Amino acid sequence: MDRMPRWADIVLVPLINLVLAFFVSGLVVLSIGENPVEAMQIMLRGSVGSATAWGYTLFHATNFIFTGLAVAVAFHARMFNIGGEGQALVGGLGAALVALSVPWPHWALALPATILGAALFGAAWAAIPAWLQARRGSHIVITTIMFNFIAAALLVYLLVNVIKVPGSMAPETARFPEGAHLPSAHDMLGWIGIPYSKSPPVNISFLLAILASVGVWALIWRTRLGFAIRAFGHSEPAAVYAGISPTRIIMAAMLISGGLAGLMAVNTVVGEGERLVIDHVQGAGFVGIAVALMGRSHPFGVFLAAVLFGMLYQGGVELQFEMPAVSREMILVIQALVILFTGALDNMVRIPMENLFLGLRRRRKGKA
Template sequence: MDKMPRWADVALIPFINLLLALVVSGLVVLYIGESPLEAMAIMVRGSVGSAYGWGYTLYYATNFIFTGLAVAVAFHARMFNIGGEGQAALGGLGVAVVCLSIPWPHWSLALLGAIAGAAAFGAAWAAIPAYLQAKRGSHIVITTIMFNFIASALLVYLLVNVFRVPGSMAPETARFAEATHLPNAYDIAPWLGFSRSTPLNVSFVVALLACVGVWLLIWKTRLGYEIRAYGHSQSAAVYAGINPVRIIMISMLISGGLSGMMAINGVMGEAERLVIDPVQGAGFVGIAVALMGRSHPIGVFLAALLFGMLYQGGAELEFEMPAVSREMLLVIQALVILFTGALDNMVRAPVERLFLAMRKGS
């Protein structure tokens, strides 16, 4: 029998980790001479206290859902894919190629094409490190992080020398045709108070569908069972007839495709063109999201929402409380990552002992 119930692992421990991170963050804010309670109130009000705040919070959360799911799928196969930055950047290239090369008659068709293009380019970029691990034994952490830098350099080269608009000095593609522009929250639900400039768009719905798809894949299909079996014990999986090369390749292709799909939100939905650094760190945030969400789609969604609140609330906090600099906000975000990831066992061990003692006492 497990040492503690599933709900404690999925909900209680992350909640305690988050609470500890907020307490330590509050002490940091207090140290610089500001009120932690006032800072928290500003962050909450700025992120979820208005339609404006919700628009940006859910926009950021959309990015983190895609990259969090990507890391989660690889986690289930016991692979640490930290190449989300590069895979998402190449996904943005796929979106740009699809949107610029085909005269789409309607945004819905363009969205389907962009999903395919983003997933294909992201998966292709993940396929090389996957092959190197499956066939050559190269460590997936080393190769994926190296490919982040290669993707960044490749994207800069293409934007400067291939896709840049003639006569323009800006390293970016031409703006996509109006028919490819995705409806934002104002177009869909203006009665909720969203403004025309809100970045939240229909790619949020695609992210929710991706959560459902990953849940069905991992827990309701034979392939998902094989991925989880391989992740729990490679030797037992091989003994059961599961091909490790196949699992590594498929898991990383799915992971890379999900990372690539992040570009639908930022490249197609918000910028409506491909620019330098379209990912802006979301690939690395996805690691924390997957860790905090226990690699489960529901947990990933909730963790992505939390980090979306931290990003949007942090921007408002920086504006309203100048003593809290951008670097200080990074410290707060890093503390959340630290307690939910690296220091997870610091909370897990005593909680397990508590439940074990309660079970023995009953």
């Protein structure tokens, strides 16, 4: 018997956790003598108050959808992929190499090619920790953390010594050819005759992110592999008994996870930057953890959580302009509190709620 109705499990408890996280964040703002309600209003106005603001919000959200899905897929196989940051970094390398290797004639050709490059490199970076987990029993959390640092060092080395523009001081690659520039929201809305500002960096990758969400949903709940991944995540002995190979599942889940994290680079490196810079990920790999936890590893939940975090990031930028005392790092605090309450302290809310619902049910039975 379930202890709680389904709606309480997937909506009420996460919502209470979220409210708690924001409440504590509000206390933090209050502690430095600023008004949290006002701060919230500024953030809302800055992130969703205008069409242009939405453009920035959805740009950030695109990153978080990819990294959130990456963490979520691994969660389904009961693995904690902390390495989204490194996988996205290396994915950027793949995307950049593809974009620079051919003088692309049209973005319609460059897009699938860079998608492939980003996903393959991201997946490859996840492959080693996955293999070590599957075959050597090395803890995936530790190895993926280590691989984040190795990826960062590798990228700095390559950008400083190997693939930067000769003669240039800046550690970045050359600008991608014109044909590899992805259509931005300005271009795409222009096709259907809607005027839109040129400045927001949101681009066609946002649609790709939506596709990826649908794809992950179909993979997890509508395919044999997805079933195997979930079965393995629920109980490894049961999965083995059913003839599912743990090595195969670990590898598959982690390759998909790494590939999704790598795809983030299509948005940042190909879509926005149009060149590879030192740190195009900017912590989005870690935001993915918060997003996946908040979205309860369901693609739709991940999507909503990613948009919420996109709002936080964009709102945070506005906030530091209008309230100089509140620095941008406030977002990191909110992010940490969301991870803490929805991830680590989940039982703090869940257990009392379960008891509450059990009590309600007993009373109803007693009456009947």
